[in-house]
Amino acid sequence: MPPPAVGPTPPDMAWQQASVIFSGLVGRWALEVEAVAREALLRERW
Structure with a gap:
């Protein structure tokens, strides 16, 4: 029996998508x- 085809592409794509989403959330949080x-x-100065 051949081993199941676990290529580097699907986990790579999932990791890339997750990292993009995560960085977007972190960026928005940092801006807020x-x-x-x-x-x-500004309040402290006045």
Whole structure:
């Protein structure tokens, strides 16, 4: 019996998609945190 064909392509594609989604979420979160921090800094100055 031949071993099941487990090529590098499907896990690679899934990992790439997951990393793209993850980086998008992290980027959005970082932008929100930066906006909140900037607002707090402006409030502190006044």
